[in-house]
Amino acid sequence: MARAIGIDLGTAYSCVTVFQNGKAIVIPNEQGDRTTPSYIAFTDDGRLIGSAAKTQVAMNPNNTIFDVKRLIGRKFDDATVQADMKYWPFRVINDVGKIKILAEYKNEIKLFRPEELLAMTLTKMKEIAEAYLGKKISEAVVTVPVFYNLSQRQAIKDAGNIAGLSVLRIIGEPTAAAIAYNIDKNVSDERNILVFDLGSGNTDVSILKTEQGIIEVKSVAGDTHLGGEDFDNRMVAHFVKEFKRINNKDLSQNKRDLCRLRTACERAKRTLSSSSRASIEIDTLHEGIDFYTAITRACFEELCADLFRSTLEPVEKALRDVKMDKASIHEIVLVGGSTHIPKIQKLLQDFFNGKELNRSINPDEAVACGAAIYAGVLTGDKSEEVKDVFLLDAAPFSLGIETTGGGMRALIKRNTTTPTRQTQQITTDWDNQSDIVIKVYEGDHTMAKDNHLLGSFTLSGMPSAPRGVAQTEVTFDIDPNGILNVSALDKSSGRESKITITNDKTRLSKDEIEYMITVAKKLKREDKTQSERISAKNSLESYCFNLKEIINDKKLTSEIDIHNKKKMIGTIEETIEWLEINQRAVKAEFEQKLIQLEELCSQIMRKL
Template sequence: YWFPVVTSSLPVSLREPFLIMAKKYEGCAVGIDLGTTYSCVAVWLEQHCRVEIIHNDQGNNTTPSCVAFTDQQRLIGEAAKNQAATNPENTVFDAKRLIGRKFSDPVIQKDKMLWPFKVVAGINDKPMISLNYKGQEKHLLAEEVSSMVLIKMREIAEAYLETPVENAVVTVPAYFNDSQRKATIDAGAIAGLNVMRIINEPTAAAIAYGLDKRTDCVEERNIFIFDLGGGTFDVSLLTIKDKVFQVKATAGNTHLGGEDFDNRMVNYFVQEFKRKNKVDISGNPRALRRLRSACERAKRILSYAVTTNIEVDALFQGVDFCSSITRAKFEEINMELFEECMETVDRCLSDANMDKSSVHDVVLVGGSSRIPKVQELLQGFFDGKVLCKSINPDEAVAYGAAVQAALLSKGIVNVPNLVLLDITPLSLGVSVQGDLMSVVIPRNTTIPVRRTKTYVTTEDNQSAVMIEVYEGERTRASDNNLLGFFTLSGIPPAPRGHPLYETFDIDENGILSVSAEEESTGNKNEITITNEKERLSTKEIKRMIQEAEYYKAEDKKFLRKAKAMNDLDYYVYKIKNALKKKDISSKLCSKEKENVSSAIARATDLLEDNNQQDDIVVFEDNLKELESIIERMKAMGKIEFVYIHTHLSLISSQSKVTRDIEMSTKKGCPSHAEAMQLKQPGAPFKCSGCKQMGFGPSYHCESSNCSYVLHEECANAVSIAFHPFFSKSNFEFHEKAPGKRTRYCDGCGKDVLGFVYHCSTTGYDLHPCCLKLKHNISDQEGRVTLELCQKVPSKCVKCKHRNVVERVKGWSYVSSGGDCCYHVSCVKELILENWKKGYFSQETNNSIGMSSDRENTQVALRSMEIVPSGRRSRRINKYTKIAVLVFKLVVSAIFGNPISAIAALVEALVTD
């Protein structure tokens, strides 16, 4: 035992110099929000100077943090969650609640009663997940499961960026302890990622909010981040000034979130089912999983509805379960947890010594922050202050992590030059005489930091001391979390009270190093807290990396087999249909028919026995056999059959999204997968995709029985696109307009009848061609005559010429002077009229139909009455002309020759 003499506490600030000289990393880097229930990945796009949230292969911005194992393959993300109800014992989730903890932890013991998968004790009391994979029992650590989710996020990023991703900034809850942070770094290493930095989730959200809304904040502004996610809860108080983000205090609970609300709902309905049917389903994993899914859906619905139903068919022993729950009942069930959230908020403000009236902005982050009762309590706590909901709560953390990743990457210059000063969430210290906790670095100390404290020996001639390092807030050291221990020996003989110097050093990731020194002899010993018993060894990490590669190879093998089976099945189907036709069947002799039939029979048998056949080559050989038979028949002129490759998709969900999509001369027809040929501009056409008129290059189906034709924009549609008017909002592609807004396109104002891009943030719908409208139209001298504007509260010139006075709907083209305004649709109609008059050549521009021929363009502009000066034409309205001619007719009939007047009227009507 030894005790301190607090003669000095020598803080050594490493803050700004350390951050300025922060190590830069080569290669592509992304930011990953590794969540309890959902994960998200983002990247900084230097060419656009903004963060892009990367969507997965399903088009969603978040991916379930879920991994499943079946008899045939491993599933991650959406696919794993979708089959959870039928395979609950082998579907793993909530890995974040296991990582860095011991099996004997009371939290683990409580949670494992709710999980459908089995959790057992491993070496050094590590929790291990027991499951079956391909008929064999497997034991996985939480780090391995988290690494699989990270691998999925890495693959999503690589598919979008079309380049390998090696570096990442990964977020963790602010209240994660040292063990949990190091375990997260281990998970990244197993996934093949270099974890450049671990940052706290509320801090990352503050970066997102600060860059999005408070970029030019000169005066100090206090921001309170309320982050209530799927499994963890964090609050942080930060100050932002001149792009310096300094965390003042943080508090939270690593075991409080949406999952806990779901658990209480599940327990409530389990008791209700037991009361109604006298049956207890708490021991049935499949029934609990299905009930949990229904409760999760109901929780989401109650965020905007006051009541909803819970319906599960054949929940247990064929008994259907049907019930309802009101928002008030949901709030009653979870009120204890909601109040705990408010207590945490109060504790954070107390730690920062700040009154709630000094908080300028309260920012909501995390999916569970959408719960109305949470918002009501939080707004009441801050005396009615309006809560900031401007940033997407599901994406904000990944957004901030992506910015941090860009700051740590070499070669990226167009990134905000911000300084991030985070804090340590828990106190760090050593055990001294009497099992007391002597704090060296208090909680909420800005990191990175180094502090030295003087301690003395407790016995005469003491030659060595044992130094035990703890983390926590309890007075008794043994009640806190033991991080590690080491011995300082070689102390010279001396009376008790001989001084020793203890130095604690925390780096930017919150990782602790401790050293002790005896000054007279220079003897020194140090330790980087690694929790060797709890943390994975280098050998274990290498083994897990090899296993991850094995799983990856198995996944590729399964996908290759599935593709070969699909191709073979499709080929058999097409051949069977071809042989049913009399004109083809009559050309084949009996031997040829027998060969084809036997080949089809072998392929059919193989497809039916796919579970017993693991050799992919067998499927591919059968496919080649069918191809060779058909090729011989084609060569003999007895059959005209062309194999249509499967997997032709109009939407490329994993393509890199850019404004200029590379042009391809071949596409797949959505109606029957026949090839579509790119044709140069000709006559106007009606697009089969968006149902709008087109003028430029188009794709036409080569089949004689198909009249399918697509805009180039519709044929090149991607799952996610963006528009400069809304650079921070993604537009998702849909074959039909989603949600309520199905009436008209916000670009041209016309009805949405087919393909459409929809923005969930703004609620806007856009035809594919309207997403890429030309920003301006120029005259022969290159002067801008019309500019595209999002909103213009004036009248359309062309509509007025038709004697229909209406305000502009959707977007519009406005003249340079601002006094000449057209609907987008009216501009298109003018182009169509001008085409009919022969003003356009064959080289019509794709986007709006303006000719690339300067002379024809000038003629077209004149005919559209667009004056470069911005003034309206003084041309007389044609209806006025008709009125004048009718008046002349009447006068001529009375005073002159009526026949000549009628002839003049007819001629005027025909020409005008």
């Protein structure tokens, strides 16, 4: 029995898998779908997650949250956040630089951090797996875009913690896909594989060397803000302009109408992957006006031409970084829903001089399957298929410290194999210096200020000495999840100071995480109460209509006299009317009404 699951936590859709009996199994949700929308909705009655949330987005746009993965680990003033906010119907607010999402829940205004919302999707994936496996699950391997920085990776671990999941490992999405490909194809000889992963929110490229079950990431590149959602945005903007040109009306400020248009555009985009033309048909889109139009594949390709071309930039960068030419790549593996787009495939194939692209694995499920396989490896699965699997990942960014003059000294360079530990010596800048402030940065710019400050700490109490005499060892230790620990040791005094990079300004504190865990448990209890309430309401409603149908069937009720028949129908009608008025009654009230109705029927039937 599996002990851990694999989760592809997607921008638009998420997928949960398990490794059993030598293979990765995609677990369907309660609707039978193999992927689940990464949507959360808040209503007057309760909370909806997944398919139920997405289906009501047009009716409840302000309180339906999606694209949370694009917010994780970012600051409010991030340019990409500001750009995306124009397309989101929900409100993103600035809380001292931190991002919070506003929603109305049970007639109260609530503020949620992105980690909380991602935790809700993770909880949903966990529950789907538990329903399938018939046991509690507490461990998972979760995938992320390869270019997620340390803050974003740590935020994913926090989200897992809030969801009650111990995240065994965070691995890059294309790396997970390579694991799935390697197992599926039983590759034994040495091969260079380029995984091109174009999903809803990001473009990822990894070049990996595989041999005898060993998967070594040689280079990674990506854009965490380039994917199918951006193609949708271009189409939405195009049709907003067209609607205004035809009808002289601007629908861009109407959130409900924009949601309906976005849903139609997403559907049209999928159609254009297999057809040259797609229709957009929306009744009473805006101010009672129907919107019937169409878009050709050629028009769609022109709208997104620059974005499509930009997806090749990470490919070029990954090849440059590893000093590899195109001819050295043995396989180009496609992953992610947006790789279905024919123009994307053509651009990629042309870039590799006509080389055939590998479409042998399911692009929508490969990442999740790779996560499940690796979860099996980490939890000691003894299957023949995974006994030799060994993963060597790579650091997506350089990690280093600020030097005198504001420069950046990299201790761990980009694409270094991880986990790794690197040490360098630093010294004092002036005589009798007793403290050294060590600032830790992530990035590849020459000047430290142009990189991402991860955190800083101070080594204090150093003995007096002339400038340049003291010898301090700074050690960077990056674990398999890409989480960084930094320590500094003064060799003469033995004094040591250290930091785990978790104090970024966008990060959650320990107290905040504990509070969110408490809130998550409360929401789960409320969800259960709401589910039981709806079930009781549906049971009463079904009983009423079924009983009414039976009573009206002359063959089945010929022995019931007219008086009793009228009495029963009258009671049923009263109950149905009560249901219409008391839609928000509690579970016990619905159950009591059902008991009363059943007793009445029993009394009448006993008299016959």
